[in-house]
Amino acid sequence: MTKEKRPTRRKRLRVPVLPDEEAAIKKMAASTGLPVAVFLRNVGLGYQVRSILDHKAVEELVRINGDLGRLGGLLKLWLADDPRAAQYGERLVRALLTKIEDTRDQMHRIMQTVVMQRPGR
Template sequence: MRKTDDQIRPTRKGSPHLTVYCLPEEKEQIGRNAKNVGLSASAYLLNVGMGYEIKSTLDSQLVGDLVKVNADLGRLGGLLKLWLTDDKKLAAAGSTFTEGTVRALLKRIEGTQAVMFESVKKL
């Protein structure tokens, strides 16, 4: 069955285009803004012009970073728990359990928490 002219939907490529005059710096900024939200400059400007809310992909990237940092904290906590509860295995492996080792691990955990806190502040 053949489509009639009534049934054919117009596409944007076949529609008239819109020209936007801007300075080179403005064009670069629009390009950066579009890239930050994962859109082409054309799609970005169309969405802004139509009044749509632009949703950033940066938020999802930050959430991914937080998940990685949280996993690091879990691994470090598990290691600390192993050191504190299973002295026999450490002795058999020739490792010595020292206060300095625990303090170094705690400092590392605190550093990771600081990275996580900075990521949360960005959200």
């Protein structure tokens, strides 16, 4: 069985750009996870180029991170024997620790989906 060889690209196009345009193109290519040449070829051929980041998942991670910060603050109060936390018993602290662990697991699941599969080159 022989492998099919991809055709070698021999032609190059020169496109004059301004320095700020070059920076913007490089930034957009990086956001898709593609080299600049592949990014420009795909755009030039009319392909829809998508970011490799799932922005909704990133926003969800920010929300969850805030929740973890608040939970950690409550735990810190209890561990420091702060009078404001005296009303909370050990059962509540154990529930808080379980909530932190569950939230950490939720973050882990979302982090696995944040970076999407890169499109074929």
